Amino acid sequence: RRLFPRCRYLLYASGDFVKVHSVNTEETLRLLGGHADLVTGIQLNPQNHMQLYSSSLDGTIKLWDFMDGILIKTFTVGCKLLALHTLASAEDSVFVVIPKKGERDTFQLVSVKLTKGAGQNLESNELSVVLDDVGASMKHIAFGREGSYVVSVKDVNLQVYFFKRKLLNRFSLSTVKTKGGDNRFSCVVCHPTEDCIATGHADGKIRLWRNFHHRKAYTYSALHWHHDIVMDLAYSMEGTRLLSGGVESVLVQWHNESSCQKDFLPRLGSPIEYISMSSDGVLCCTLHTDNRLSIINSNLRFSRSIQGLIKSRDVKTGLVVDPRTKALVLNGEPGHLQFYSLQSDQQLFSLDIVQRQYIHQAGLKQSDLVKVAFSARGTWLATVEESEELTDPELQLKLWFYHEETQSFTLNTRINTPHDNHITDMCFRDMEELGDDSTILVTTGRDCVFKVWVMVEDSDPEAHQNVSWSCDFVGSYHSYQATNCCFSEDGSLLAVSFEETVTVWDSLTWDLKCTFCHPPGNIRNICFGRLTCSKYLIGATDYGFLCCWNLLTCALEWSAHLNIVILQPDPLSEHIAAVSWLSKESSLFVFKPSEPRPVYIQRNICKEKILLAAFVPRDEPEMISSEKYLWLKKSQLFFLTDTQELMTLSTKSLEERLTPSSKQLAVEESLPVTPFSLLLGKHRRQQAQEDIDFGKPVVHNKQEQASPAVKELLHTPAHVLPSASFLCTIFINSLLISKENK
Amino acid sequence: MAAYKPVVVQACPKLGERITQDTLYWRGYKTPVQIKEFGAVNKIDFSPVPPYNYAVTASSRIHIYGRYSQEPIKTFSRFRDAAYCATYRDDGRLLAAGSEDGSICLFDVSGKAPLRQFEGHSKPVHLVGFLSDKYRIFSGGDDYSSNLWDIASATEIISYSEHTDYVRCGCASKVNADVFITGSYDHTVKLFDARTKSSVMTIEHGHPVESVLLFPSGGLLVSAGGRYVKVWDALKGGQLLVSLKNHHKTVTCLCLNSSGQRLLSGSLDRHVKIYSTTSYKVVHSFNYATSILSLALSPEDETIVVGMTNGVLNVKHRKPEEKSENSQKKRQPAYRTYVKGKTYMPKQEDFCVSKPVKRVLRKYDKLLRSFQSSKALDAVLEPPIMLHTPEVTVAVMQELHRRGTLRSALAGRDEKQVDLLLTFVARRVIEPRFTPVLVTVADMITDIYQPVVGQSAIVDKQFLKLQQAIGKEIDYQEELLEVLGMMDTLFATFTKKKDTCLEDNKSNGVTEIIETNRNY
Secondary structure (H helix, E strand, O other): OOOOOOOOEEEEEEOOOOEEEOOOOEEEEEEEOOOOOEEEEEOOOOOOOOEEEEEOOEEEEEEEEOOEEEEEEEOOOOOOOOEEOOOOOOOOOOEEEEEOOOOOOEEEEEEEOOOOOOOOOOEOOOOEEEEEEEEHHHHEEEEEEOEEEEEEEEEEEEEEEEEEOOOEEEOOOOOHHHHHHHOOOEEEEEEEOOOOOEEOOOOOOOEEEEOOOOOOOEEEEEOOOOOOOOOEEEEOOOOOOOEEOOOOOEEEEEEEOOOEEEEEOOOOOOOOOEEEEEEOOOOOEEEEOOOEEEEEEOOOEEEEEEOOOOOOOOOEEEEEEEOOOOOEEOOOOOOEEEEEEEEOOEEEEEEOOOOOOOOOOOOOOOOEEEEEOOOOOOOEEEEEEEOOOOOOEEEEEEEEEEEOOOOOEEEEEEEEEOOOOOEEEEEEEEOOOOOHHOEEEEEEEEOOOOEEEEEOOOOOOOOOOOOOEEEEEHHHHEOEEEEEEOOOOOOOOOEEOOEEEEEEEEEOOOOOOEEEEOOOOOOEEEEEOOOOOEEEEEEEOOEEEEEEOOOOOOEEEEEEEOOOEEOOOOOOOOOEEEEEEEEEOOEEEEEEOOOOOOOOOEEEEOOOOEEEEEEEEEOOOOOOOOOHHHHHHHHEEEEEEOOOOOHHHHHOOHHHHHHEEEEEEEEOOOOOOOOHHHHHHHHHHHHHHHHHOOOOEEEEOOOOOOOOOHHHHOOHHHHHHHHHHHHHHHHHHHOOOHHHOO | OOOOOOOOOOOHHHHHHHHHHHHHHOOOEOOOHHHOOOOOEEEEEEEEOOOOOOEEEHHHEEEOOOOOOOOOEEEOOOOOOEEEEEEOOOOEEEEEEEOOOOOOEEHHHHOOOEEEEEOOOOOOOEEEEEEOOOEEEEEEOOOOOOEEEEOOOOOEEEEEEOOOOEEEEEEEEEOOEEEEEEEEEEOOEEEEEEOOOOEEEEEEEEOOOEEEEEOOOOEEEEEEEOOEEEEEEEEHHEEEEEEEEHHHHHHHEEEOOOOOOOOEEOOOEEEEEEEEEOOOEEEEEEOOOOEEEEEOOOOOHOOEEEEEEEEEEEEEEOOOOOOOEEEOOOOOHHHHHHOOOOOOOOOOOOOOOOOOOOOOOHHHHHHHHOHHHHHHHHHHHHHHHHHOOHHHHHHHHHHHHHHHHHHHHHHHOHHHHHHHHHHHHHHHOOOOOOHHHHHHHHHHHHHHHHHHHHOHHHHHHHHHHHHOOOOOOOHHHHHHHHHHHHHHHHHHEEEHHHHHHHHHHHHHHHHHHHHHHOOO
């Protein structure tokens, strides 16, 4: 991702796309899609500020008119492009970083001559190497005043190449680590008007290099405030101010190099990865590690932020669906819970659970959110937070009540140390017909007990809240660790798994009703069947068995040999989705507990391990013709893989989904409805649609015999068709059995 | 951008009794005045008219005390034997008392010798009272009878012999001049109407009745006997409304406060309990040195007087209302300056500019915000914070520990500061809510200051204190565990039966599963 704020537009690369944001309204205006791989760099065309160059790992440089979202030209370079730079003085060439042929992990900076031609797709093979052995990141290369020299840093080496004099100066810092400091370079930036280079280092220092024309007589001075690596630096337009940021998530503004005068903008939420100044110097934009952009005024006032799905390192809470907003709820910022709307690809809000100042410092054991549960109608939210210590964790169970007036959750009860050891699972009893008073919460812990929490009315009329939660029952089974819990649909039975055994308890009297086990192997997941299958209890074990027990006869109904990782019941139907992980591929099985034969099987759904899954209810049942996908009628299934990618299963083929929207687009742009514009629109929309699924691989399972794209191609007169090279990709794409549109 | 989040101070629910309006009200009494009487105080009665003197019957004397006097202002001692139940008339001018020899004496509060003497009971008279028409007296004696007397002629009007045991308590209705009730050791409370020949209503209390009371409205009747206080609805024919069992010994006396909102009961278990008459929950409780025999509350709850078995009279006076207008010297800006512009209602076309709310941070929060760990710790080790809000100190220590800077904040302190720190730790480490944090702190202090042990007598002493405190706590916890173990065995014997049935169930389930597996 690279950002590029202009006065009114903010451009940034996101996945395979370049997004154009309005600074004032925070809306996504345009989505430039066309690259087949990750976009690695974007730069404005120095000659025309309405145009934009973008480079991608697919080996192409594309020139866009970003105002209208039109692709002007595509230059094919032919090797992976890792970074892109432009220079005003070099009119017909751009600079890219490419891997050096024959050597691994060595990169070189080359200038690419952009061939001038009439066509849209051009080959640019005129490469000339400028610098060897450079860093792959965008931050490792900077161009100096008026493009007279280029600077590159790698490890402890700094290279300066003067274009005019064709002179290469190398400087290197001593590798001897002084006082445990690690003085490797992390980023470099050049002063816009003076001959001065600012470099950031891994030990938190910023060095300002001057007089580097001379190989020996160069000087440098150091600025030190950061305690950890300096992630990025940026000069203001006039070069009077230098901005720096790092893991402290503090934006530091250095006024004068000599006097060390500085200003701070603290608590930006998460570590700063990139800093970018707008061309008029009014705005500054920071990109954070948690997928967020902050726009900051020139006087260091926080202006606004654009937030996508926060990718936290470890989603401990699982994917939970908020029954009220149908938003996906998972770990967000440290100690926060994010509510992420799937429809709009936006964060709805972030709820501060831990309510403590987060210290951005490595090696601290800070408490984080580990479990989340919603009651049936979303009126109660239970959260568990624990510190990262393995022994003697500091546990807190918090119960939040949804306030209709303020439209947010307020803390109702906080329970310190609800269990003596980690909490493994938590669930509410969902009984809508009995009202909220019957809501109870069950937590299971590694301290070999499960606890039942109930609401109690506060008798004291002066207390400001009238209900609070307290423990009602503590159950255990042969001092085995409790691992999972689950309520039956009518709330009368509670199933708690204790290592190898599933115990079933009566929720009225808390008597142990019966036990099931399927040795060997601990129980990994349990869930009750729903609706017509409510007499079944499903369990998955460590040793790769999926078992279905009949609660009426207390007998095993069927079992299957599958290494199930996730067991996810659909709240609106009797279907249960199970994801297995076997020999480096994940497969999806959807079944009804009453029949051992799955309703639907999708082998090799993705290469990564799927960690979490959730059914999100649809707003209105979808009309699905195919027998195979009937189970997706009422809800949609979402997956989260271990690379933090969110995926969904869609029933419609690509073209079906595109037809209505492409028409709409065509009308919007008030272009003459020619087959070409339709095709073009379609092409664009296709990318857009993919982005709705969060710009991540979309799994399409249906192959159309004759796609409309092909039909159109065949039925359109040849003289109105666009160039064959453009149509080729669409044609090929429509023939592909698309599984991974990466 | 998020603002700085202040340190969360863990609020703990207050253990013990909750502070309510009632506790505040009933705590508002001065330290009691103790007056020694000659024998057990069997009755205290407040004069219904100002200055609210009260008559105390103990042994063979009746003492009349003024409101604040510690010496009796008047004494009636013309009794040959013990006197009982000296009671004021409604106008506060006459006083009637029973005696051991069965006679009833009527005194003028200003005179000395009895005005009348009513002879008729053959056994001691423990109950005397005026009917609300002021001209008749009712009495109850150990000869099981309850009589009605005419004051003017000193003659018996009627005698009821319905009780089958000693009549020991009674009360006249305030709304009907003919109605009175008596309670007896035969477990009953009887309601008499002077116009009829026999009792109108009988209520079975279930225990020897020690005290009865009628509500001012006359509809509710309260009886005390055994460990129970029972409230009856007299208008519904004596239906039991509520039975209170809050004492663990016999309840001896009852009393209503002047507003009728609270009911007080005194008992041999040394407690006075105060109930709300709407919910019948105990709202407050006093305890006394010895068993309580009699209890009285002056009008407006100004004074609580309690008589005890050892002859001590305990008098509590209400604290005067605190005057809060003592800061008159400092001239405040006029009220107008404060309310100026506050009442302005914005018009529809007005553009409102709200002033940003300034957040006030505590000193330690300000220091923590700027990462000054040592100074933040200093700030919470100041005596006012350390003594009154130890949770704040502990919360900051925990926050420092979370930030990994606790060790450096604790280090480098001089003798005085280490002394302060150790005093705090030694005192609070045994409180369960602070233990986890303070154990870490104690560990660190010992680690840091180990090399200098022996150089300062004060610090060494504090270390020893800490050791003692921890040792004591360990012993205590061991004892608790022992008790817990004993209780576990007790509980195990109770639930034995249930367990076996569970075992059955389980084995059934398992075998079935094994069978089905085989089938499969």
